[in-house]
Amino acid sequence: MTDDTMAFLHQLRERGGEDLLKDLAEAVLQKLMDFDVDNLIGAGRYERSDGRTTQRNGYRSPRGLDRAMMQKLIQGDWIDAHDNLALVGPTGVGKSWIASALGHKACRDNRSVLYQRVPRLFEELALARGDGRHARLLRSLGRADLLVLDDWGLEPLDAAARHDLLEILEERYGRKSTLVTSQLPVDRWHEIVGDPTYADAIMDRLVHNAHRIELTGESLRRARAKSAITS
Template sequence: MWYSSAVGISLWALQTRNLDRNTILRLAECEFVEKNENILITGSTGVGKSYLGTALGYQACIQGFKVSYFNTSKLFAKLKMAKADGSYLRELAKIERQDVIILDDFGLQALDSSNRITLLEIIEDRHNNGSIIVTSQIPVQGWYDIIGEKTIADAILDRLIHQSHRLELHGESMRKKRGINKG
């Protein structure tokens, strides 16, 4: 069963992270991919956002979907370089061909005008054509400030949020707990 073997999320972890077991099991069936829905995972550092996002991406891979993982800051840097060398549209096309993309650590820094437009293009390409899993330390209501310009933020968030499953994780940092257990 996916719940225990592929991801290894224990009942304790579900309860301490504010996760509903049935919701996670339903998402693991990957119907969200077939419906082109998104998953927005928020919470403080170390609570397992990236772990959960990549686990759901892994499950989608097992079911035959094409999935790509991106650290958001590194993706934007890569796409800026692609604009400079003329490969930007080719890189966007690669992203567009994926059934699911994972944007990890979204919002660690505010978007500049170039990254804002790039994000809008990615979101527009995927709207009703693919799924996005976003992980962020910033609550969704704070994403307007991260994106910047209100008109573009409205366009991005309207396409991203209204077809999404939102998971807000709680609890203490697992990195901190591991450090305590080792010491």
């Protein structure tokens, strides 16, 4: 236990806890949101800790995302303008991590954010269709200021998923922002949707007003494994 932790516990006992718990919440939020832009784009020490992973290997790689672009995205003007964002690139280059960082920043700026892994989302929608929650779930997906759809394109959509996705995007288009991460380049998204008519309608609402960023470089997971072997 660190000296800072001990000091906090002593203050918590002496002050009755309520004010200090508020201070703690603010401190935790600040810690979560103090993202160094250089780290986000791989220009320095990259560190992430989620209970499973911590990296401090000095890994640096061109990612297809420069500092100016990252700063612009963090400011969130694209969310205010109800634009979308597509982050594409091979597995392990940091798409989900950047999406999470932007989502956390949007929360800090008092925007509502909803995160969904696409495969799990369609499973949940299928279950909701059978137990009466379907309409309510669709409404919640349409209301968030920022909807993060992670891992889009891992498998083709069936008819129900196509219909649900179009309903979600129709509700959000021009009113809210959607962030999509995918291993597939945008020009292959039509084949994931399948039906040409649905594909045209979905892509028009998802890509027409989207900022597109293609991330490149070696997988962070692979780089970490190499670092572990050589260290």
